[in-house]
Structures are given as structure tokens and as C-alpha cells.
Amino acid sequence: MSESNIQTIKSSSSTMFDDIKSQNQFRQIIGKFMKHKLAVAGLIFTLFLLVIAVLVPFITPYSPTEVTGNFAAPPNSENWLGTDQLGRDILSRLIYATRISVIVGFGTVAVYVTFGTIIGLLSAYYGGWVDMMMMRITDMFMAFPFMVVILVVVSIVGPSLPSIIFVLALFSWPSIARLVRGSVLSIKQSDYIKAAVSLGYSTPRILFKHILPNATGPIIVNGTFGLAAAILTESGLSFLGMGVQPPTPTWGNMLTEAQSISVLSSQPWLWVPAGLMILLTVLAVNFVGDGLRDAFDPKQ
Amino acid sequence: MFTYILRRIFIFIPVLIGITIINFFIINLAPGSPIDMYLDPNATAESIEAEEEALGLNDPLYVQYFRWLGLILQGDLGYSMSSFEPVSQLIGERIMPTVTLGITSIVVALIIAIPMGVISAVKQNSKFDYFVTGFSFLGISIPNFFLGLALIYIFAVNLNLLPTGGMTTLGGDAGLWVRTLHIILPTIVLATAIAGRKVRYVRASMLDVLNQDYLRTARAKGVHEFWVTNKHALRNALIPIITIVGLEIPLLFGGAIITEQIFQWPGIGQLTLQSILSRDYPTIMAINLIAAVVVLFCNLLTDILYSIADPRIKYN
């Protein structure tokens, strides 16, 4: 009786498996992302910039600080985008500045996403007064107007590549901490976390293996928009003279000179390319973020 | 609801105290002694010591913090280290231009963003919808200084239609027309960013409402589509939009620094940058603190307005 019973259960169940196509969550998300044409274009552009950032010394025609010839020369066959007031090649500076933007962008995101995620996880998992304290601290950090406080702190600690990454991250983590806290609070209610507790898994294991992977979607989306914001903010700091300091070229400080009317009106090759690079990069990364948001959205 | 508002205020107080602590901590990150700037370079070590002792700079940090807090509470923001004027006076002179520019920009941004967002939601996936999406992405991605420079290049330098900067013509008349001409370009710069952020929000919020069951019921009852959109949907979609205007305030502060710098607009933003470049710490700290307090108040107000506008909000 018992044998035959199990047999019938097995045979009836195995027929149900035939039409299942093997497709994991990861592939589904990639599939959805690929449908977003602008996001794919944005991703290609971003990857292109990454390659440039790595290959900088091999592809720049000149050193970014080398005086190559005429001062403020318009675009010509030797300097495709012309030269600046000091006779440096604009194209070379533009390419070199890509590296700075990439380092600042990814560096900031890596630091703040890691920190914010840990805070959000702990806050939501432990709840109670730990949560209360941590959320009040995020409130405090979020109250300072981003650009103002970043300018203030950078001016005090001194503008350098590491300090800019540190300061941008210092005031960027609260948004992701709140986001992670929100998703963890809802994930915590799900039965698979109750199952994990009743199976006796350790708290770190539950946090990092069961809760965190299920919160990755919003984290990646937030991190991507954060990347765009960090690049934009750094260019603003550089433009105001509070970013990475000259002679190191950054897209922002390449635009600083355009504050003089003569440069602005008669030498557009000095500032238009750098401005367009910032615009295109930020636009591309924002498109990627939008594509990821759609791809991770369970409703679609 | 009343307890909800009380509770929000209750949370607000420790956060406010926390902000003053962070602000004070940032001041003390600054290298060197604050009195270095005042002193005669030939001053002896003993006289510096005596001066520091007199100013209470050798007291423990927490004593200094409470003394500073006490002064702030009395409205004493200290003196600028570059112009030696009271900081409160400096800020008072600069506040109106910034507020004017800020309000103009928000109003213009909403006038653009709300109709655009609503139409693009109603005509989802139309050409106009794609145009709006493109506009929104450009708005949030374009660096405000690049947009500002480009606008000056086009409208002031090449077309010679608008002034390059300032609030009025120097020495000329300060009539409404002249002022209006001056405010156009900086408003466009700030409003582009705000509209870019809001347009997608309006669209999403409207789409959300349009898919609700009660609108389907309204349609099923034979209510004309025009009224479905305007009477039934719009009102519900706008509740979150109006209140999140409050969230623009911190971003507006940041945008003002660069915009005022480019257009030589004599507001708080320009003052901030000037004091940062001249390391005028008392002014920097006062602006930072005031900005944070304003943002905090706006958040509180937003929460309270939201709880009044949306009856569904939970009060616990």
C-alpha cells in the first residue's frame, strides 16, 4: 500500500515538470534590461568610458600637463580639440579627466553603498532602539543640503581625490541606509526568513545570505543613480575650484576658465567638450539606472 | 493625527540637536586655531596663549560647544573673519535675492512639469511621452554650470537678448522689467533641474492613479474621459506632488551656489562660496547650520501637510 502510494505520487508529479524551461532570476533580469534600448546604449557608453579610464596613458596623444604648442589654439590637425590657455592638448586632458571621474564615481559608490547597506541591514534586523538611533542619525545627515555641506567639509579637510570620495560618501549613505532598511523590514516578514530562523541559521548568515541578496535590486539601482550623482557633484566641485586641483585635469575644472566672458564667447572649444562629456556620462549612467529599475521591478 | 504631528515634532528636536553637534564638530575639524586669522604675524607664543585662554579656546570641547550653542540661541552668529561684519547681517542682506530666485524657479518648474507629466501619463507611450522622458533625463543629467554657461553663450553673448548676470543693471534703473530680464536665465537653470526631477514623478503618480479601480468605475459609469482625468485622477495624483516640493529645498540650496556664482546673483549661494574661498569659518558654519535647520523645518512641514492632505496615512 505504502509503496504504491509513493509511486503514484511520484508518477503524477513528474509529468508536471515537462514544460518548465530553465531560466533563473538573473537571466530574466538581463532579458528585461536588454529590452530598454537607451539603457543598453548607456551601458555601452559607460563601459567605453571604463576602458578609456584604464587605457589612459596608451591612448592620449599628449601628456595632459605637457605644453604642446600654441596657446588657446582652435581645433587643428595636431590638436584635434585645440589647446587651452597654457597650450595643453584639450583631447588629452579630456581623456585623462575620464579617469578622475571614473575613480571618484565608483570610489564614492563603493564606499557609501557598503556603509549604508550595513547600517540599513542592522537597523532593520535589530529594530528597537538600535533602529531608532540609527534612523535619527540618518535624519541628521540628510538635513544638510548636499552641495553646501560637501563644499564646507571639502574646504576644511582640503580638496584631494581621496578626501572628495570620503566627503561625497559621508553624505550619500543615508539614502541607501533607509532604502535597505525598508526592503529588509519587508523581507524579514517573509516565510523564508522564518524558515531560516527555525532551521537554526546564524544571524550573520541570515542577514547576508538570505536577506541581502533579496534586497540587491534596489541597492544596485540606487548605486547606479548614485554613480551619476557623484560624477555630477564632483564636476560641480571642480568647477568651483574645490575639486581635484589643477594641474590634474577634471571635466569640471576644464570649464572653470569659461567663467571669463572672453573664453566663453570666443573659445568654445575650451569648455564645450568637457561640458558635453559630463552631460553624456551622467545621462548614460542615469539611463542604465532607469533600465535596471525597470528590470528589477517585479510588477513588470 | 494630532499625536502624529506631536510625535514628528518630538523626533525633530533630537535631530536638531544632533545637527548642531555635527556642525560644531565640522568647525573643529578645521586646521589651526580660529584666532590665527586675527593675529598679528609677529605675535609671540605667550600672547597667542593668553588670547586663546581669554577666548576660552583651551576649555574642553563640550564646554565650547555649549557656549557656542548658547550664543546661537541668542541669535548671535558671530562675526565674519573677512569683512568683520556680524554674520547675521551678512546673511540678512543676501537672503531675499535667493528666496526670490528659489520661489520663481519652483513655480516655473511646476508650471512646466505638471502639465507635461499629466499629458505624458494620459498618452502613455506616445511620441510626446518619449519626448517628456527625454526632457526629464536631460534635466537631471545636465550640469547646471554647463547649462548656465551655454545659456549665457547663446542668449547673452550671441543673440544679445538677455544680460549675462547680476540682478539689475549697474547704475541703471531697477525697474520690474529689468529685474525680470535678469532673473530669466538663472531661473531656467534651476527650473530645468527641478522640472526634470518632478516630471517623471508626476507621470508615475498619475499613471498609478489612472490604474486605480475607482477610475475604472468612473469610466464604466460613463463619465467623460476629460473629467476622469481632470476631476477624479488629477486631484489624487497631485497630493504627493505638492508635498514633495518640500524635498526640493536642500537641492535648491546646492543649485543656488553654482547658479548664483555663474550669474553673479548676490544671494546666499554666492556668500557661501565667497566665505568658503576666503576660509571665513563663522560665516560658513552659520550658513551650514541655517540651511540644515531650514531643510529640517521643510521636511517637518511636508510630513505634516502630507498627513493632512492624505487621509490614508497611518499615524503610528
Add this chain to the structure above:
Amino acid sequence: MSTVQLKTQNMDQEPLLRINHLKTYYPIRKGLFSRTVNNVKAVDDISLDIYEGETLGLVGESGCGKSTIGRTILKLEKPTSGEIWFKGENITSYSNMQMLPIRTEMQMIFQDPFSSLNPWMRVKDILKEPIITHRIVKGPLEAEKEVDRLLDIVGIPSSYKFKYPHEFSGGQRQRIGIARALSLNPKLIICDEPVSALDVSVQAQILNLLKQLQKDLGLTYLFIAHGLGAVKYISTRIAVMYLGKVVEIGSKEQLFNNPKHPYTKGLLNAYPVPNPKMRNKKQKIIQGDIPSPANPPSGCRFHTRCPLAQEKCRQTEPILDGQSHSVACHFPLS
């Protein structure tokens, strides 16, 4: 008949699980300082024994606290007061570390097969994780074999172990959930409405599987359900819950043939009779809604909906008499 023998035989021995005056309250906080103004009395002074090898059915409407009991036993909820004894050990105040060995002996099957499996893990990893964590077998190779064995037991071809949960149907997922519960070789499994989210046709398959597993592996079940259908099929004894209290407990035969509590009777009447000729049109089903567990009625909690309620029912609370067929009612049906 055999079940009654089994039960009497069991009752002489120590119960596998004993809960003693268990209370689980959820505080309701209000006001500026989040003072606790009241409690939702999800489980309010319940005592139950579960004996090895039996299936105790726990029945009641949604919101009566039956799921909370299951979760409190597994320490997923903190009990407010009372005791939980497992194999003669008082585990009520055990820490997570102390609970570890107990967890291998008590497992749970969840109601919603769609939210009870981690969507980011392959079936293989879902089953392997508990085996590795508790060192059920030696080495990864053995663990792999154990996964295959578990899948085989629940009737899922082991070639599907590389798939993700969302690639399976509800019934299949529930089988995986059962395999996970079995992975630690538990003695007691708490089945929290394991079939109520499934299609009717699949429900029978899962119930058969659970029954078969009980026979083959000597499992003990606490089977929680909101209707009597599944419970009748699988249980040896049944406890009926109303508003955080057990109102009647007895063997399946006693309860179905001779319900003593008006609420049990009402539940039985709500249970559809397959033969139309057997239906008794005069039988009434219970009217009205379940009152709030934050403010339960005074006296007998059922008096607001009871057709037979009298003054005494409003005043004093009836208690279970402790017999093998026990009822908490001042005027039990006969």
C-alpha cells in the same frame, strides 16, 4: 478504532511536546511615547500535549491565534508567559544557541509555498544549507546524496535540483518546503496550513504525502488549518480554537460524531456534506464576525455568537475539564 488504541497507548507516556498556560500577546502602542495601551491576545492561556506519532489538528477561524501557537513553539515569536516543554526539557527561555539542537527536532511547513522559499537560491542549495549547517552528514559529497534522497522522498526528480523556486508550481514548491523540513530528521513538524494556499486537486496529493511520510519516518504533526476538511483526513486528535483559547479537544471520532461545543458544531455544519440527501437544512452555521482579540468578550468568548448563550456565559469563563474529550462550555451539547 486503531487510532483510539494508539492514543490511549500514547497517553501513558511522556508527551513529545507540552505547552503549559502559554500566552503570546502583541502589544498595541499608541500616543506620543508609544505606551502599550492594550494587547492583542493572540494566544491566551493555552495548554496542549502532543504525543509521539500522533497528528494533532488545530482548527479555528483566521485570527484565532492558531498560527501564532505554531510560531511560538518554534520560538519565532516570543511567548508572553507560560512554558514550552520538548522531550521533557523546558525550552521556554532557551537562547538561540541553546535552541540549536532543538531545531533539528522541530521543523515547520509554511502556508504560502511562494514566500517560504528564498527566490535567489537553487533547490539544491535550499536543501543543502540546513544539512551542512547542522552537520547532518559528513562532507559535501554525502550532502549532495542527501539532497537527492530528500527530493526522492517528496517525489521530485533530483534532476530538477538546479532550478530556482519560481520555476515550480505551488504544489511542487510545497514538496520542496517539506523536503527542507525533513532535512534535519525532525521528530515534530508543525504544519501551518500547508495546503490552504494550494489548488484542491493538489491539496490531496500533499496530504497523502504528509500521511505517507508520517508512516515511513515516524513523524509527529501539529497540523494547523482553518477548516475541518484537511484536518479530518489527517488528524488523530483535534483541538478547536476560538479567540486565543482552546474550546474543545478530543479524538477525531469524538469531535466529529459527538461535538460538545456549540462552536465546534457550527464549524461542522459549515463543512460541506458530499451527499445532498444527508444534508440537514435546519442546521445552522455560525453568524457574525469573530470579535477583536484585543478586547475579547467577557465570560465565555463565544457568547456573542452562540445561539445557546445564557447569563452565566456572559459572566464566568468556562474552562476545559481535562478529560480525554474535553470542552470549555457551561452548557455542552450532548
